[in-house]
Amino acid sequence: MLKISNLHASVEEKTIIKGLDLEIGPGEVHAIMGPNGAGKSTLGYVLSGRDGYEVSDGTVELNGKDLLDLDVEERAREGLFLAFQYPVEIPGVSNMEFMKESVNAMREQRGEEPLTAAEFLKKAKEACKQVQLPLDFLKRGVNEGFSGGEKKRNEIMQMILLEPSLCILDESDSGLDVDALQVVADGVNSQRNDKRSFIVVTHYQRLLDYIKPDFVHILADGKIVKSGDASLALEVEKNGYAFLGKKYEESEA
Amino acid sequence: MSEQIDQALSRKYDAGFYSEIESETFENGLDESVIRRISEMKGEPEWMLEWRLKAYNAWLQMEEPEWAHVEYPKVDFQAISYYSAPKSMKDKPKSLDEVDPELLRTYEKLGIPLHEQEMLAGVAVDAVFDSVSVVTTFREKLEEAGVIFCPISEAVHKYPELIKKYLGSVVPRTDNFYAALNGAVFTDGSFVFIPKGVRCPMELSTYFRINEQNTGQFERTLIVAEEGSYVSYLEGCTAPQRDENQLHAAVVELVAMDDAQIKYSTVQNWYPGDEDGKGGIYNFVTKRGICHTNAKISWTQVETGSSVTWKYPSCVLKGDNSVGEFYSVALTRGRQQADTGTKMIHLGKNTRSTIISKGISAGKSNNAYRGLVQMGPRADGARNFTECDSLLIGDQCGAHTFPYIESRNPTAIVEHEATTSKVSDEQLFLCQQRGLDAEKAVSMIVNGFCKEVFKELPMEFAVEAGKLLEISLEGSVG
Numbered sequence: 100m101l102k103i104s105n106l107h108a109s110v111e112e113k114t115i116i117k118g119l120d121l122e123i124g125p126g127e128v129h130a131i132m133g134p135n136g137a138g139k140s141t142l143g144y145v146l147s148g149r150d151g152y153e154v155s156d157g158t159v160e161l162n163g164k165d166l167l168d169l170d171v172e173e174r175a176r177e178g179l180f181l182a183f184q185y186p187v188e189i190p191g192v193s194n195m196e197f198m199k200e201s202v203n204a205m206r207e208q209r210g211e212e213p214l215t216a217a218e219f220l221k222k223a224k225e226a227c228k229q230v231q232l233p234l235d236f237l238k239r240g241v242n243e244g245f246s247g248g249e250k251k252r253n254e255i256m257q258m259i260l261l262e263p264s265l266c267i268l269d270e271s272d273s274g275l276d277v278d279a280l281q282v283v284a285d286g287v288n289s290q291r292n293d294k295r296s297f298i299v300v301t302h303y304q305r306l307l308d309y310i311k312p313d314f315v316h317i318l319a320d321g322k323i324v325k326s327g328d329a330s331l332a333l334e335v336e337k338n339g340y341a342f343l344g345k346k347y348e349e350s351e352a
Numbered sequence: 353m354s355e356q357i358d359q360a361l362s363r364k365y366d367a368g369f370y371s372e373i374e375s376e377t378f379e380n381g382l383d384e385s386v387i388r389r390i391s392e393m394k395g396e397p398e399w400m401l402e403w404r405l406k407a408y409n410a411w412l413q414m415e416e417p418e419w420a421h422v423e424y425p426k427v428d429f430q431a432i433s434y435y436s437a438p439k440s441m442k443d444k445p446k447s448l449d450e451v452d453p454e455l456l457r458t459y460e461k462l463g464i465p466l467h468e469q470e471m472l473a474g475v476a477v478d479a480v481f482d483s484v485s486v487v488t489t490f491r492e493k494l495e496e497a498g499v500i501f502c503p504i505s506e507a508v509h510k511y512p513e514l515i516k517k518y519l520g521s522v523v524p525r526t527d528n529f530y531a532a533l534n535g536a537v538f539t540d541g542s543f544v545f546i547p548k549g550v551r552c553p554m555e556l557s558t559y560f561r562i563n564e565q566n567t568g569q570f571e572r573t574l575i576v577a578e579e580g581s582y583v584s585y586l587e588g589c590t591a592p593q594r595d596e597n598q599l600h601a602a603v604v605e606l607v608a609m610d611d612a613q614i615k616y617s618t619v620q621n622w623y624p625g626d627e628d629g630k631g632g633i634y635n636f637v638t639k640r641g642i643c644h645t646n647a648k649i650s651w652t653q654v655e656t657g658s659s660v661t662w663k664y665p666s667c668v669l670k671g672d673n674s675v676g677e678f679y680s681v682a683l684t685r686g687r688q689q690a691d692t693g694t695k696m697i698h699l700g701k702n703t704r705s706t707i708i709s710k711g712i713s714a715g716k717s718n719n720a721y722r723g724l725v726q727m728g729p730r731a732d733g734a735r736n737f738t739e740c741d742s743l744l745i746g747d748q749c750g751a752h753t754f755p756y757i758e759s760r761n762p763t764a765i766v767e768h769e770a771t772t773s774k775v776s777d778e779q780l781f782l783c784q785q786r787g788l789d790a791e792k793a794v795s796m797i798v799n800g801f802c803k804e805v806f807k808e809l810p811m812e813f814a815v816e817a818g819k820l821l822e823i824s825l826e827g828s829v830g
Contacts, residue, residue, distance in 0.1 A: 149781055171784035181785050187778040191800025197786070200796065204787035240800065241782075257786065 100125045100296055101265055106157035108145045114155070115141045117321030123265070126293040130307055130332060131300045133318035134340045139300045140184060142318070143267045147181045148174050161265060176208035178264030182254040182271050189241040194253070197241045198223060202260055226259040230286045248279040255286035266290070267298045272306035284309030304336035319343050367590035368623055371458040371563050375482065377436035382429050384408065387536055390435050394505045394539075397512065407525040407535025414529045417662075420691040421720040421752055424660050427599055427634065434537045436482040436567040455481060458561065476501055478542045478558040482567055488542075490554060497553050499583075500545035504572055507543035514545060518576050522605040522642050522668070530601040530662075531638040534570045538603065541571035546581040546612075555810055557586040560600075562622075562633070568599040575605070577612035577647075584615040584810055590622065590657070597625075597659060599634045606641030606649055610671065613648045614641060617809055618665075622657035627715070629687030632659025639663065640695075643703075645671030651694065652679040652808045659688055664722065666695035669703035669734075676705040679805040683798075684717035684749070693723035693754075698731040698764065707738040710802050713749035720752040727764035734764040742772040743801050745794065773801075 101123040108116040115138045123129055133139050145152045146159065148171040159166040161177055169177065189197065202222075203213040214222070223237055230252040242250050251271055258266055271283055287297070287310050299310055307315070307329065315331040316323045317340070324343065325331065378386060387408055391401040416426070438455060459479055476490035478501065494501050500511065508515050525535040542558045562569045577583055600622060608614050616639075625632025635658035641649040651665040667676030678694035696705035705725065713719040725736045742751035757766050775797050783793030799806070799818055806818060 147785055150777060171781065172787050172789050175785050175787040183782065187776065187782050189779055189782070189797055189800055191803040192796050197783075197796070200788055200792065201786040208787070261786070 100162055102158075102160045103146075104158045106145070106159060107155045108141065108157075109153050109155060110141060110151060115321055116145060118157070119318075119322055121316065121323060123296045123298070125296060126291070127314065128291065128297040128299060128310065128312045130310075130312035130315045131298060131318050131323075132302065132304075132315060132332060132335055134343070135302070137318045138321045139302075139318055140269055143181050143269045143298075143300060146174075146267060147171060147179060172204070175263075176205055180258050180261055180263035180266045182251075182258060182266065182268045184270040184273060186242050186250045186254055188243045188245075190243050192241050193238050194241050195220075195223060195237040198237075198257060198260055201257070205261055222260060226256045229259060229289065230256045231282050232256060247274040248276070251275060251283055252279070252286070255283055259286060259290060262295075264294065265296050265298070267300065269300050270302060271299075272301055272303065280306065280309060304332045307332045317343070365623055367621060369461065371454060373452065373454050373458075373563065374439045375436050375563075376439050377567060378433045380431050380433050382432070382434055382537070386434055390537060390539060393435065393437075394508070396505075396508055399512075399516065400508050403519070403525070404536050407532050408537075410526045411529065411532035411536055414526075414532055416529050420662050420722070421718065421754070422660050422662065422689040422691050424597070424634065424689070427597075429533075432599055433567045434570070435539055436563075437539075438481060458563070459559065476554045476556050478503060478556075480540050480542075480558060480560045480569075480571055482539075482561070482563050482569065494552075494554065494556075498547040498550055499552050500543065501556050502543055504541045504543040504574060505539070507574075511543070511545070514576065515543070515574070518574055518605065518607055519572075520605075522607060522640050523603050523638050528638060530636040531603050534572060534601050534603045534638070537568075538570045538572040541573045541602070542575075543573075544575040544583060544585060546575075546577045546583045548578040549580045550578075551581065552583040555584050555586060557588065559588045560602075561590055562598060562600065568601065570600075571602045573602070573604040574607075575614055575616070576607045577609060577614050579609045580611040581609075582613045582615075584617070586617040586619065586810060588619045588621070597632055597634055598623075599636070600658075601634075602637045602639075604637070604639040604665075606639075608641060608643045608647035608649050608674075610645045610647060612644070613650075615650045615810075616641070616652070616665070618651075618653040618655070619809075620653065620655045620657050620661075623659075624657045624686060624688050625659035627686045629659065632688075633657065634659065635661045635663060637663040639665035640668065641666070641676075642668045642670055643674035643676060645700070646673045647671055648675040648677070650675075650677040650679070650808070652677075652805065653681070653692075654802075654805070654809070655680070655682040655690065655692065658690070661688075661690040661692050663692045664694055664724075666697065666724075667705065668697045668699065669705065669731075670699045671703075672700040673702045673704075674700055675703070677808075678705075678707045678709070678723075679808040680709045681712070681802045681805045682710070682719055682721075683712040683714070684719045685714040686717060687715070688717040688719075690718070691720045691722055693721045695724040695726070696736055697724075697726045697728070698734040698736070699728045700731060700734075702733045703731055704734070705736045707736070707740070708804050709738075709740045710805055711740075711742045711751055712745065712798055712801065713742070713751050714745035716748045718750040718752070720754060722754040722756075724756040724758070725766055725768075726757075727759040727761045727766065729760045731761045732763050734761065736764075736766045738766075738768045739804075740768070740770040741801070742770075743798065744772065744774045745798075 103121040106119040199219045317325040387404050478488040523531050546552050606614050622633035649667050669676050676696050682690050684690050709721045711719040721740050727734050
């Protein structure tokens with residue numbers, strides 16, 4: 100479903116991704132770990148097409164389509180979802196109207212009728228419950244005054260509503276206590292099925308106790324340097340990134 | 353992103369068409385004889401002419417104000433025609449059936465059908481075309497409630513005592529350069545009178561349309577709400593797309609007697625000029641209301657048009673416990689310039705005022721908020737709260753805030769909050785990542801920013817205002 104070949108990308112003329120290859124099949128969960136500055140967040144931004152992230156070489160295909168050829172919103176409508184590490188606030192725009200527009204943009208892409216306000220509200224309420232956010236969050240401005248944990252749960256709620264085919268979770272665990280982590284993980288796990296794939300970007304192994312990955316990749320200096328199953332994450336937890344060589348030894352695991 | 357923003361300027365102006373209507377238009381120029389001719393065209397009584405001439409003589413002595421944060425070539429007052437009216441209006445049509453269908457079509461195209469059965473239920477309209485009022489709807493229904501809603505030129509004949517008493521009572525002829533000019537040459541506008549204790553049964557609205565080339569529009573609106581009455585009034589404005597600048601210098605006076613309430617809303621969409629700043633309306637307007645005891649005046653404005661705006665709807669809080677409110681959204685793009693805000697003059701005890709101003713600047717425009725809060729020596733316990741927010745789209749526009757606070761009463765409380773923010777790349781990216789295109793994203797962010805003001809608009813128009821912003825921002829991102 101996703102095929103990344105020899106990807107090179109730069110930000111402000113600094114090359115961050117340096118020849119990355121990754122193939123993800125339908126329904127698979129891939130964790131990407133790595134030391135600080137390895138290019139983990141950059142990968143999410145490059146795949147979603149953020150302005151300022153220039154691809155200099157390589158190809159990315161999503162469900163057989165050339166992803167790099169599409170605008171940000173077109174990629175989103177093709178089913179790519181990025182859960183932000185630090186989602187931004189949009190004051191005065193309610194979560195409800197924001198998500199309704201968003202869901203209907205996806206439906207339009209799929210050739211479906213837009214949801215009416217009542218139909219949407221029903222779905223939104225369910226999603227809200229699933230991530231244990233009070234219903235009044237639907238009325239509040241997008242991320243406006245939300246705590247860190249609430250913002251992350253709100254991202255997962257959006258993911259549930261949008262039903263994407265590829266979800267990229269960018270450090271969705273950072274800054275969460277164990278309870279909040281459980282809620283986020285439950286939300287994600289509830290969405291796992293044989294068609295939907297996940298890229299879980301994380302610095303710590305902890306999240307992977309809750310979201311069991313099929314594959315774990317270590318990203319360092321813009322490349323995947325090691326791949327394995329869930330046990331690789333445990334190894335990193337134990338020994339840090341020492342195996343990467345001197346350069347990363349001090350980097351916390 | 354700034355590259356995308358540059359395209360902001362390429363938006364289309366839906367109201368920019370010109371109607372082929374045979375008009376009687378004065379040759380350009382202004383002198384005493386022109387004023388006499390306007391007065392004669394309107395068949396005015398002698399006292400009205402004298403009033404005009406006094407205003408004219410005052411104007412001759414005055415100088416164009418230059419303190420506003422706007423730049424434009426000096427207006428040549430001799431290059432303007434001060435009167436233009438469709439020929440068909442000369443015979444004063446008695447009903448809609450007698451009105452030139454082309455005129456009606458013009459309003460229909462603007463989304464203002466004038467046939468009562470087609471109109472928004474509950475809204476009465478006075479349609480002013482260049483220098484004359486074309487039609488005023490629902491007059492009979494309003495008359496049943498004792499409400500007077502008619503062209504001001506007609507009120508001069510029918511209600512001379514009211515006009516003599518109130519015209520110029522809030523904005524004197526000599527108030528300022530443009531008010532004096534308006535006093536001399538005003539041609540039409542609306543007159544509203546709500547008798548004691550009456551709650552006006554409908555929304556009243558006036559729709560101003562400039563059509564003819566090189567003409568100025570100088571309308572005058574006077575609203576008098578007697579003791580304990582209530583009225584909600586809305587004005588809308590558009591003009592054809594032209595390369596020359598046109599002048600619009602209006603005066604609006606509101607009188608709220610004891611316990612009366614006036615809600616005055618404006619959706620202003622004059623032609624703003626093209627992306628290089630060519631053409632567009634100069635909107636130099638004086639709006640002021642006076643509140644007697646326990647009265648309340650609320651100004652709500654959504655301003656998206658005009659090439660240059662100079663406008664400060666104000667409240668004189670004369671009576672004790674009176675309330676003044678000003679809610680404003682001003683959007684500038686292209687080369688538009690706006691210097692707008694309000695004056696809250698607290699004279700009575702326990703008077704209260706609220707100012708919520710939202711300025712949005714895009715393109716290469718400049719948007720200034722200028723507001724005065726004045727607490728008089730008698731204004732014990734008076735309070736003001738001001739919130740002044742600016743939103744910048746792109747990196748070539750400007751937002752400015754000029755607050756003036758004068759307090760001569762130690763018990764008065766004045767609060768002022770101001771913020772400046774940008775539509776950030778991150779906000780845009782979040783929206784796009786959720787499948788919204790950039791244009792939709794910007795309009796959503798801007799609508800959110802304006803929410804506090806939109807909720808003050810009458811229901812029917814809040815939606816319109818949102819749409820207007822959407823159209824105004826069309827093409828603002830690529």
